[in-house]
Amino acid sequence: MARMATTQRVVISTIGAWFFGFLIFFPILWMVLASFKTELEAFAIPPSFLFFHWTTENYATVQERSDYLHHAMNSVIIAGGSTLIALLIAIPAAWSMAFAPTKRTKDILLWMLSTKMMPPVGVLVPIYLIYKTFGPLDSRIGLVFILCLGNLPIVIWMLFTYFKEIPRDILEAARMDGATIGRELVYVLTPMAIPGLASTLLLNLILAWNEAFWTLNLSTSNAAPLTTFIASYSSPEGLFWAKLSAASTLAIAPILVLGWFSQKQLVRGLTFGAVK
Numbered sequence: 001m002a003r004m005a006t007t008q009r010v011v012i013s014t015i016g017a018w019f020f021g022f023l024i025f026f027p028i029l030w031m032v033l034a035s036f037k038t039e040l041e042a043f044a045i046p047p048s049f050l051f052f053h054w055t056t057e058n059y060a061t062v063q064e065r066s067d068y069l070h071h072a073m074n075s076v077i078i079a080g081g082s083t084l085i086a087l088l089i090a091i092p093a094a095w096s097m098a099f100a101p102t103k104r105t106k107d108i109l110l111w112m113l114s115t116k117m118m119p120p121v122g123v124l125v126p127i128y129l130i131y132k133t134f135g136p137l138d139s140r141i142g143l144v145f146i147l148c149l150g151n152l153p154i155v156i157w158m159l160f161t162y163f164k165e166i167p168r169d170i171l172e173a174a175r176m177d178g179a180t181i182g183r184e185l186v187y188v189l190t191p192m193a194i195p196g197l198a199s200t201l202l203l204n205l206i207l208a209w210n211e212a213f214w215t216l217n218l219s220t221s222n223a224a225p226l227t228t229f230i231a232s233y234s235s236p237e238g239l240f241w242a243k244l245s246a247a248s249t250l251a252i253a254p255i256l257v258l259g260w261f262s263q264k265q266l267v268r269g270l271t272f273g274a275v276k
Helices: 007-034 057-065 068-099 105-117 120-134 140-164 168-176 181-192 194-210 213-218 226-231 241-261 263-271
Strands: none
Touching: 007 241, 057 241, 068 105, 068 140, 068 181, 068 194, 068 226, 068 241, 105 140, 120 140, 120 213, 140 194, 140 213, 168 181, 181 194, 194 241, 213 226, 226 241, 241 263
Protein backbone atom coordinates (compact mmCIF):
# COMPACT_ATOMS: atom_id res chain seq x y z
CA MET A 1 0.00 0.00 0.00
CA ALA A 2 1.12 3.56 -0.65
CA ARG A 3 2.54 5.40 2.34
CA MET A 4 0.32 8.06 3.87
CA ALA A 5 1.49 11.62 3.28
CA THR A 6 1.94 12.86 6.85
CA THR A 7 2.15 16.56 7.69
CA GLN A 8 5.82 16.23 8.59
CA ARG A 9 6.62 14.57 5.26
CA VAL A 10 4.75 17.27 3.34
CA VAL A 11 6.57 20.04 5.22
CA ILE A 12 9.99 18.46 4.64
CA SER A 13 9.24 17.89 0.95
CA THR A 14 8.03 21.47 0.53
CA ILE A 15 11.09 22.93 2.24
CA GLY A 16 13.38 20.72 0.15
CA ALA A 17 11.63 21.70 -3.08
CA TRP A 18 11.88 25.42 -2.27
CA PHE A 19 15.55 25.04 -1.27
CA PHE A 20 16.59 23.32 -4.48
CA GLY A 21 14.41 25.64 -6.53
CA PHE A 22 16.10 28.67 -4.98
CA LEU A 23 19.50 27.03 -5.47
CA ILE A 24 18.82 26.64 -9.19
CA PHE A 25 17.36 30.16 -9.52
CA PHE A 26 20.12 31.85 -7.47
CA PRO A 27 22.56 32.46 -10.40
CA ILE A 28 19.81 34.28 -12.31
CA LEU A 29 18.91 36.32 -9.22
CA TRP A 30 22.56 37.19 -8.65
CA MET A 31 22.94 38.25 -12.29
CA VAL A 32 19.92 40.56 -12.04
CA LEU A 33 21.23 42.11 -8.81
CA ALA A 34 24.71 42.58 -10.32
CA SER A 35 23.18 44.47 -13.24
CA PHE A 36 22.12 47.22 -10.81
CA LYS A 37 25.58 47.56 -9.22
CA THR A 38 28.58 49.62 -10.21
CA GLU A 39 31.56 47.79 -11.67
CA LEU A 40 33.45 48.06 -8.37
CA GLU A 41 30.55 46.66 -6.36
CA ALA A 42 29.95 43.87 -8.91
CA PHE A 43 33.25 42.11 -8.10
CA ALA A 44 33.76 43.39 -4.54
CA ILE A 45 34.85 40.87 -1.88
CA PRO A 46 32.86 40.17 0.24
CA PRO A 47 29.93 40.68 -2.11
CA SER A 48 26.89 42.72 -1.15
CA PHE A 49 23.53 41.09 -1.69
CA LEU A 50 20.84 43.75 -1.29
CA PHE A 51 22.46 46.64 0.54
CA PHE A 52 24.37 48.48 -2.17
CA HIS A 53 23.98 51.59 -4.29
CA TRP A 54 21.35 50.69 -6.87
CA THR A 55 21.89 52.21 -10.30
CA THR A 56 20.52 51.78 -13.82
CA GLU A 57 23.57 53.22 -15.57
CA ASN A 58 24.58 49.78 -16.86
CA TYR A 59 21.35 49.46 -18.84
CA ALA A 60 21.82 52.94 -20.29
CA THR A 61 25.41 52.11 -21.25
CA VAL A 62 24.38 48.82 -22.84
CA GLN A 63 21.69 50.52 -24.91
CA GLU A 64 24.12 53.25 -26.02
CA ARG A 65 26.83 50.77 -26.97
CA SER A 66 24.64 48.13 -28.64
CA ASP A 67 21.34 48.22 -30.46
CA TYR A 68 19.33 45.94 -28.22
CA LEU A 69 16.18 46.06 -30.35
CA HIS A 70 18.11 45.00 -33.46
CA HIS A 71 19.54 41.92 -31.70
CA ALA A 72 16.19 41.14 -30.06
CA MET A 73 14.40 41.26 -33.43
CA ASN A 74 17.02 38.92 -34.88
CA SER A 75 16.44 36.49 -32.01
CA VAL A 76 12.67 36.61 -32.52
CA ILE A 77 12.94 36.00 -36.27
CA ILE A 78 15.62 33.29 -36.00
CA ALA A 79 14.05 31.39 -33.08
CA GLY A 80 10.49 31.78 -34.36
CA GLY A 81 11.34 30.98 -37.97
CA SER A 82 13.38 27.87 -37.16
CA THR A 83 10.63 26.63 -34.82
CA LEU A 84 7.81 27.08 -37.33
CA ILE A 85 9.75 25.41 -40.16
CA ALA A 86 10.72 22.53 -37.87
CA LEU A 87 7.06 22.01 -36.95
CA LEU A 88 5.96 22.04 -40.60
CA ILE A 89 8.49 19.28 -41.33
CA ALA A 90 8.04 17.33 -38.10
CA ILE A 91 4.23 17.04 -38.07
CA PRO A 92 3.93 14.90 -41.24
CA ALA A 93 7.14 13.03 -40.34
CA ALA A 94 5.87 12.15 -36.86
CA TRP A 95 2.44 11.24 -38.29
CA SER A 96 3.96 8.76 -40.73
CA MET A 97 6.13 7.17 -38.04
CA ALA A 98 3.28 6.94 -35.53
CA PHE A 99 0.43 5.78 -37.79
CA ALA A 100 2.16 4.25 -40.82
CA PRO A 101 5.34 2.69 -39.39
CA THR A 102 7.63 0.41 -41.35
CA LYS A 103 10.24 -2.03 -40.17
CA ARG A 104 12.86 0.73 -40.39
CA THR A 105 10.93 3.35 -38.42
CA LYS A 106 12.72 2.63 -35.14
CA ASP A 107 16.09 2.69 -36.87
CA ILE A 108 15.29 6.08 -38.41
CA LEU A 109 14.22 7.48 -35.04
CA LEU A 110 17.41 6.24 -33.40
CA TRP A 111 19.49 7.62 -36.26
CA MET A 112 17.88 11.05 -35.88
CA LEU A 113 18.51 10.99 -32.15
CA SER A 114 22.13 9.96 -32.70
CA THR A 115 22.76 13.18 -34.67
CA LYS A 116 22.26 15.11 -31.41
CA MET A 117 25.12 13.15 -29.83
CA MET A 118 27.69 14.60 -32.23
CA PRO A 119 29.45 17.77 -30.98
CA PRO A 120 28.53 20.70 -33.28
CA VAL A 121 32.17 21.72 -33.47
CA GLY A 122 32.80 18.55 -35.48
CA VAL A 123 30.94 19.98 -38.47
CA LEU A 124 31.68 23.67 -37.93
CA VAL A 125 34.41 23.97 -40.58
CA PRO A 126 32.48 22.41 -43.51
CA ILE A 127 29.29 24.30 -42.64
CA TYR A 128 31.20 27.57 -42.28
CA LEU A 129 32.86 27.06 -45.68
CA ILE A 130 29.51 26.18 -47.30
CA TYR A 131 27.89 29.29 -45.83
CA LYS A 132 30.81 31.48 -46.89
CA THR A 133 30.76 30.11 -50.43
CA PHE A 134 27.01 30.27 -51.07
CA GLY A 135 26.22 33.45 -49.13
CA PRO A 136 24.13 32.58 -46.02
CA LEU A 137 26.95 33.62 -43.67
CA ASP A 138 25.77 36.31 -41.23
CA SER A 139 22.21 36.09 -42.49
CA ARG A 140 18.95 35.33 -40.73
CA ILE A 141 18.06 32.68 -43.31
CA GLY A 142 21.31 30.83 -42.67
CA LEU A 143 20.78 30.76 -38.90
CA VAL A 144 17.13 29.74 -39.28
CA PHE A 145 18.19 26.82 -41.46
CA ILE A 146 20.96 25.53 -39.19
CA LEU A 147 18.90 25.87 -35.98
CA CYS A 148 15.95 24.16 -37.66
CA LEU A 149 18.11 21.19 -38.63
CA GLY A 150 19.73 21.07 -35.20
CA ASN A 151 16.46 20.91 -33.26
CA LEU A 152 14.44 18.87 -35.77
CA PRO A 153 15.21 15.45 -34.18
CA ILE A 154 13.90 16.65 -30.80
CA VAL A 155 10.75 18.08 -32.39
CA ILE A 156 10.03 14.85 -34.28
CA TRP A 157 10.62 12.70 -31.21
CA MET A 158 8.31 14.80 -29.03
CA LEU A 159 5.52 14.87 -31.62
CA PHE A 160 5.95 11.15 -32.26
CA THR A 161 5.43 10.52 -28.54
CA TYR A 162 2.27 12.63 -28.51
CA PHE A 163 0.84 11.12 -31.68
CA LYS A 164 1.35 7.60 -30.33
CA GLU A 165 -1.11 8.42 -27.54
CA ILE A 166 -3.92 9.31 -29.98
CA PRO A 167 -6.25 6.34 -30.64
CA ARG A 168 -6.05 5.00 -34.18
CA ASP A 169 -9.81 4.45 -34.21
CA ILE A 170 -10.43 8.19 -34.47
CA LEU A 171 -8.24 8.50 -37.56
CA GLU A 172 -9.80 5.40 -39.11
CA ALA A 173 -13.27 6.88 -38.57
CA ALA A 174 -12.14 10.05 -40.34
CA ARG A 175 -10.84 8.00 -43.26
CA MET A 176 -14.13 6.12 -43.50
CA ASP A 177 -15.89 9.48 -43.77
CA GLY A 178 -13.72 10.25 -46.78
CA ALA A 179 -11.01 12.41 -45.20
CA THR A 180 -7.78 12.59 -47.17
CA ILE A 181 -4.37 12.47 -45.49
CA GLY A 182 -4.10 16.25 -45.65
CA ARG A 183 -7.54 16.80 -44.09
CA GLU A 184 -6.77 14.15 -41.49
CA LEU A 185 -3.63 16.04 -40.47
CA VAL A 186 -5.24 19.48 -40.43
CA TYR A 187 -8.75 18.84 -39.12
CA VAL A 188 -8.41 15.70 -36.97
CA LEU A 189 -4.89 15.07 -35.75
CA THR A 190 -3.65 18.64 -35.21
CA PRO A 191 -6.59 19.82 -33.03
CA MET A 192 -6.26 16.71 -30.84
CA ALA A 193 -2.52 17.25 -30.43
CA ILE A 194 -2.63 20.96 -29.58
CA PRO A 195 -1.14 20.45 -26.07
CA GLY A 196 1.72 18.45 -27.58
CA LEU A 197 2.26 20.93 -30.37
CA ALA A 198 2.26 23.84 -27.92
CA SER A 199 4.79 22.27 -25.55
CA THR A 200 7.00 21.20 -28.47
CA LEU A 201 6.85 24.69 -29.96
CA LEU A 202 7.75 26.33 -26.64
CA LEU A 203 10.64 23.98 -25.90
CA ASN A 204 12.08 24.35 -29.40
CA LEU A 205 11.68 28.13 -29.19
CA ILE A 206 13.66 28.21 -25.94
CA LEU A 207 16.39 25.99 -27.38
CA ALA A 208 16.70 28.17 -30.48
CA TRP A 209 16.64 31.40 -28.43
CA ASN A 210 19.48 30.17 -26.19
CA GLU A 211 21.62 28.67 -28.97
CA ALA A 212 25.06 30.25 -28.75
CA PHE A 213 27.50 28.02 -30.67
CA TRP A 214 26.09 28.50 -34.16
CA THR A 215 25.04 32.11 -33.67
CA LEU A 216 28.50 33.12 -32.45
CA ASN A 217 30.28 31.35 -35.30
CA LEU A 218 27.94 32.09 -38.20
CA SER A 219 26.98 35.70 -37.49
CA THR A 220 28.82 38.97 -36.84
CA SER A 221 26.54 42.01 -37.06
CA ASN A 222 23.65 41.82 -39.55
CA ALA A 223 22.03 38.65 -38.19
CA ALA A 224 23.58 38.69 -34.70
CA PRO A 225 20.97 37.64 -32.09
CA LEU A 226 21.01 38.29 -28.35
CA THR A 227 23.57 35.56 -27.66
CA THR A 228 26.09 37.52 -29.72
CA PHE A 229 24.89 40.67 -27.98
CA ILE A 230 25.89 39.13 -24.62
CA ALA A 231 29.24 37.83 -25.86
CA SER A 232 30.24 41.33 -27.03
CA TYR A 233 30.70 42.34 -23.38
CA SER A 234 33.55 39.87 -22.92
CA SER A 235 36.59 41.69 -24.27
CA PRO A 236 40.41 41.30 -24.14
CA GLU A 237 40.47 44.15 -21.62
CA GLY A 238 38.57 41.99 -19.15
CA LEU A 239 35.04 41.18 -18.07
CA PHE A 240 32.73 44.04 -17.21
CA TRP A 241 30.57 42.15 -14.74
CA ALA A 242 27.89 44.79 -14.19
CA LYS A 243 27.42 45.58 -17.88
CA LEU A 244 27.60 41.90 -18.80
CA SER A 245 24.90 41.18 -16.21
CA ALA A 246 22.73 43.97 -17.60
CA ALA A 247 23.10 42.65 -21.14
CA SER A 248 22.33 39.10 -19.99
CA THR A 249 19.25 40.25 -18.08
CA LEU A 250 17.92 42.06 -21.15
CA ALA A 251 18.61 38.98 -23.29
CA ILE A 252 16.84 36.43 -21.08
CA ALA A 253 13.93 38.66 -20.04
CA PRO A 254 11.62 37.88 -23.01
CA ILE A 255 12.13 34.12 -22.92
CA LEU A 256 11.96 34.08 -19.09
CA VAL A 257 8.56 35.78 -19.18
CA LEU A 258 7.37 33.37 -21.89
CA GLY A 259 8.60 30.38 -19.90
CA TRP A 260 6.90 31.65 -16.73
CA PHE A 261 3.48 31.94 -18.37
CA SER A 262 3.81 28.65 -20.24
CA GLN A 263 5.48 26.53 -17.55
CA LYS A 264 2.58 24.05 -17.35
CA GLN A 265 2.88 23.25 -21.05
CA LEU A 266 6.66 22.95 -20.74
CA VAL A 267 6.45 20.53 -17.83
CA ARG A 268 3.85 18.46 -19.66
CA GLY A 269 6.02 18.38 -22.77
CA LEU A 270 9.12 17.31 -20.86
CA THR A 271 7.40 14.61 -18.78
CA PHE A 272 4.81 13.29 -21.25
CA GLY A 273 5.34 9.62 -21.91
CA ALA A 274 7.44 9.04 -18.82
CA VAL A 275 4.48 7.64 -16.90
CA LYS A 276 2.02 5.48 -18.81
